[in-house]
Amino acid sequence: MASRAQAIKSNAIGLSKKDYDGSVSTLCKGCGHNSIANQIIQVAYELSLKPHEVIKLSGIGCSSKSPAYFLGMSHGFNALHGRMPSVGTGALMANHHLRAIGVSGDGDTGSIGFGQFKHLMRRNVRMVYIVENNGVYGLTKGQFSATAELGLELKYAGHNDFPQIDICTEALIAGCGFVARSFAGDAKQVRELLKAALSHRGTAVLDIISPCVAFNNDDSSPKSYSYGREHEQPLQEIGYVPYAEEIVINDYDPGELKLVELHDGSRISLRKLEEDYDATNRLEAINRLQSAAVKQEFITGMIYIDNERPNLAEVSHLTDTPLAHLSDQDLRPSEEKLSSFLKAFA
Ligand SMILES: Cc1ncc(C[n+]2csc(CCOP(=O)(O)OP(=O)(O)O)c2C)c(N)n1
Ligand code: SF4
Ligand SMILES: [Mg+2]
Numbered sequence: 001m002a003s004r005a006q007a008i009k010s011n012a013i014g015l016s017k018k019d020y021d022g023s024v025s026t027l028c029k030g031c032g033h034n035s036i037a038n039q040i041i042q043v044a045y046e047l048s049l050k051p052h053e054v055i056k057l058s059g060i061g062c063s064s065k066s067p068a069y070f071l072g073m074s075h076g077f078n079a080l081h082g083r084m085p086s087v088g089t090g091a092l093m094a095n096h097h098l099r100a101i102g103v104s105g106d107g108d109t110g111s112i113g114f115g116q117f118k119h120l121m122r123r124n125v126r127m128v129y130i131v132e133n134n135g136v137y138g139l140t141k142g143q144f145s146a147t148a149e150l151g152l153e154l155k156y157a158g159h160n161d162f163p164q165i166d167i168c169t170e171a172l173i174a175g176c177g178f179v180a181r182s183f184a185g186d187a188k189q190v191r192e193l194l195k196a197a198l199s200h201r202g203t204a205v206l207d208i209i210s211p212c213v214a215f216n217n218d219d220s221s222p223k224s225y226s227y228g229r230e231h232e233q234p235l236q237e238i239g240y241v242p243y244a245e246e247i248v249i250n251d252y253d254p255g256e257l258k259l260v261e262l263h264d265g266s267r268i269s270l271r272k273l274e275e276d277y278d279a280t281n282r283l284e285a286i287n288r289l290q291s292a293a294v295k296q297e298f299i300t301g302m303i304y305i306d307n308e309r310p311n312l313a314e315v316s317h318l319t320d321t322p323l324a325h326l327s328d329q330d331l332r333p334s335e336e337k338l339s340s341f342l343k344a345f346a
Contacts, residue, residue, distance in 0.1 A: 012048040020044045020051070022069040027062055032184030032210030032225075033132045037069045039187055040101065043194045044071055047242070055091055055098045059084040059113055062139045063105035063132035063210070071101075082113025085120035088127050089312070095322035096313035099198060100127040107137040110146035110165055121174035123312045124202035128194070131167050131205070132184075134212035135223040142215025149222055149296065156215050167207040168303050169289045172282060177306040178204035179285065181299065183228045184211065189300060192268070195240040196302070201263035202311040209298070222296055235277050235288075235301035239269040260305055270302055279305050 008016045020041045025034050044054070051073035058064035060081035067076050075098070079087040084102050092100055109117050109131050120129065135148040142156040147167060152160040171179045178200045180193045190208060197204035209228055211217045217224045222231075243265035256272045260280070270279055278284055285304040292299045319326065333341065 011045055013050060015045070015048070015051075017041065017045045019073065020049075020071055022067070022072040025066070025069045027065065027069075028212075028214050030213040031062065031138075032134065032208075032212070033063050033066045034069070035184045035187065036103075036130065036132055036190065036208055036210060037066045039190045039194060040070045043191050043198070046191075047195060047198065049099060049198075053097065053099055055088075055100050057084045057088045057091070057100060057102040057127070059104050059108035060139070061105035061108045061137070062212075063103055063134075064108055065139075066132070067101070067103050082108055082111070082116055084108070085113065085116035085125070085129075089120065089123065089125050092125055092127065092313065093316070093318070094324040096126065096318055097322055100125075101198075102127050102129045104129065104131050105138070106131060106133040106135060106145040106147040106167070110167060110170075114146075114170075118170070118174045121171055121176040121203045121205070124175070124177065124309055124315075126200075126202055126311045126313065128197040128200075128204045128206065131207045132210040133167060133207055133223065134210050134216050135164075135221070136212050136216045138212045138215060142212070147223075148216075152221060154216060154218065154221065164293070166289055166293050167205070169286060169293075171205040171207075172286055172289070172304055175309070176205050177202050177304075177309045179207075179304040180205070180302050181207045181209070183209045183232055183298070183300055185225055185228050186232060186234075186300065189234065189238060192238040192240045193302070195242075196238070196262060196266075196268040199240075199262035199264045199266045200305075201307055201314075202309055222298065228298060231298040233297060233299050234273055235299055235303070236273050236279070237271040238302060239271075241267045241269060260307065262307055268302065268305075279303065282306070 010016050054074040056067035056076040058067050058078050137143045144157045144160045146165045148160045150163045168179050168181050182190045211225045219226045258270045259267050261267050279302045
């Protein structure tokens with residue numbers, strides 16, 4: 001009979017799924033943020049991520065608390081409200097070999113941190129940036145956030161007089177090369193998108209509708225579980241194929257299949273569900289998002305992908321050895337070099 005230790009499955013680097021756990025969640029039972037944290041654990045285990053090579057980043061909010069609930073052996077930095085992008089940019093300039101997973105909220109990103117969010121994408125910092133989008137400031141008792149729909153009526157927040165901003169449209173306009181939307185209730189799609197996002201060379205934005213069961217889960221709200229389950233319209237069926245795994249096209253159902261190569265040689269397969277949708281066409285993506293917003297359609301999937309644009313570390317010509325690992329001697333110019341450099345300004 002197999003011993004208990006033998007019965008626990010381990011991944012390619014000998015870790016069990018439990019090794020990717022964090023501390024026990026203190027969020028409300030049923031909060032969408034909890035199921036996203038569970039999918040991050042599952043994906044990190046399946047991809048055999050080395051915990052010490054991962055940095056978790058967040059701002060402030062219920063969503064921003066969730067990095068405490070996954071990957072307990074990884075690095076982490078809980079930044080000020082809306083300031084996660086600049087802290088992440090600094091950390092990744094110091095060590096661009098880290099795999100960064102940022103978790104933010106619609107308030108943390110769409111309100112106080114909006115400028116920071118835009119500049120992260122402009123610079124194409126290599127980070128998976130998850131917005132756990134519930135349309136409210138959950139932590140401070142449910143005030144409307146900037147992603148709440150115009151005219152929405154909620155028990156605690158009342159009537160919303162302002163138009164919503166769309167995180168995916170804003171990401172596209174800022175030049176982001178990986179823009180996707182999903183729903184916390186669609187675990188499989190969240191996992192496939194997370195895997196692809198981790199293989200992207202720059203900023204990968206995942207806008208995940210994540211219902212707040214305390215303040216925004218009324219059946220009439222487009223960010224509730226029931227609305228998401230009834231209205232989700234996936235743009236395509238997504239599959240992630242790790243590098244070195246053979247791609248057997250016959251395995252897929254009939255229908256047009258597009259394979260997109262990612263930075264590390266992995267691929268994502270996008271089987272079209274909508275005949276006219278092409279996730280590599282930026283203008284089409286913007287149009288589709290805008291018309292979905294007008295009709296209050298809930299489209300999910302890979303909205304836009306472009307894996308060509310160099311990231312900040314590449315544009316900055318960073319040495320392969322991370323700056324944080326270079327010695328003082330390597331980092332400081334010699335006296336000779338410094339004086340010849342200064343002479344150029346004389
Ligand atoms: C500078 C600053 N302003 C305001 C707050 C109060 N505050 C804490 S969390 C939060 C909003 C969080 O909303 P969101 O990012 O959507 O996260 P959620 O709780 O909904 O997951 C606000 C306004 C703060 N902590 N710091
Ligand atoms: S208040 Fe809302 S966002 Fe915060 S933990 Fe509870 S359900 Fe989640
Ligand atoms: Mg929120």
